Amino acid sequence: MTDPVSPHFAHARAPGKINVFLKVGQLQGDGYHELATAFQAVSLYEDVRAYPADDFSVSFTGSIDTTGLSTDGSNLAIKAARLLARQSGYRGGVRLEVEKNVPIAGGMGGGSADAAATLVACDALWGTDASREELTALAAKLGADVPFALSGGTAIGTGRGDQLSPALAKGRFHWVLAVAEFGMSTPEVYSALDRHREEHAQDIYPALMTPAVDTDVLQALRAGDARQLAEALHNDLQAPALRLAPGLHEILELGEQSGALAGIVSGSGPTLAFLVPDADSALELQVALGASGLNALRVTGPVHGARLVQEW
Known part of the structure; x- marks a missing residue:
């Protein structure tokens, strides 16, 4: 088998993810929350090509607008490269070229x-x-979601989402993503959730300190049953995300009226993920959303995590 690493560069690919289930625990003294989430890696990928260099740099191309991304030491890819260099004792640098397809x-x-x-x-x-x-x-x-991007597949995340355990998932799930033309700040969405919980403390059950993933989700994944999973989709961040971006309501309704089994805000938003029963339904929904002027993408999951890619 040909070595997938050229003497001139190395190419790796890692997937985006959908949180098919996300419960957020109480706000803790350190400003963080315990999470219970079910991740599914999907077939929308980031490609990174690494070239030898004396220092560390990153540049971007791809299917989405990357003009607002930082290219200095605050960029997560550069942080990852520097961390590995420190850990391994490597004294050189790297030039990173990132082809982005996952929404920013x-x-x-x-x-x-x-x-x-x-x-x-x-x-x-x-x-x-x-x-x-x-x-x-x-x-x-490097961050709570990075271990899952490395492992891929389907997994349960606890702690801050970085404590992973593999979840049995049968077959393939079909999704249609409605990609927004704007991004949302994850800290702002969490803050909106905390404010809502505080303001309505008399009317809602208090959040658990240590939440857990519902067994219905695990059963649906294990069975490979899209209809069963559609009934179990849940995201505590969906309500605050919809309050911050009310226009997402209409897109959710449109997707569900156009054949989706269910729709959900992915993570902290604003990407919406619609679960459909099969590939034909995914194409029909993509066309329907596209006809309304939305950027709609078809993806499947689960897929593997970060891997080397052979280019010759």
């Missing part, structure tokens, strides 16, 4: 996918021979 600030973990793919690409380029366990430990230091 869209609730699908695009930045996390960049970081995961960067870890894999740089490990191959530099010959650092890090184990998957070592890469996962580094991923957890």
Whole structure:
């Protein structure tokens, strides 16, 4: 088999994700929340090509507008490369070229996918021979969604979403994504949830300190049953995201009226994920949403996590 690493560069690919279930625990003293989520990696990918260099840099291309992305040391891909270099003792740098397809600030973990793919690409380029366990430990230091972008598939996330356990998932699920023309700040969505809980504390049940994923979700994934999963979809961040971006209500209604089994805000939004029964239904829904002027994409899940890509 041909070595997938060229002496000149390494290419890795990592997927975006949909949270098919997300419960948010009480706000804690450190400003964070315990989460219980079910992730599914889907076939919308970030591609990272890593080239030898003396310092660290990143540039972007792809199907989405990347003009607002930072290219300095605050960028998550550069953070990932520098972290691996420090950990391994590598003394050079890397030039990263990122082909972005996952919506920016869209609730699908695009930045996390960049970081995961960067870890894999740089490990191959530099010959650092890090184990998957070592890469996962580094991923957890970069952000809650990075370990899942590295592992892919279907998984249950607890803690801050970074404590992963694989979930059995049978077959293939078909999704149609309605991609917004704007992004949403994850901290703002969480803050809106906290404010709502505080303002309505007398009227709603208090959030659990340590939430759990509902068994209905696990059963639906295990059965590979899209209709059963549609009944179990849940996201505590959906209501605050819809309050911050009320126009998403209409898109959710349109998708469900146009054949989706159910729609859900992905993560902290604003991307909407519509679950459909099969590939034909996905195409029909994509056409219907597109006819209304929306950017609609068909994806499937689960798919594998960050991997090297052979280009010749």
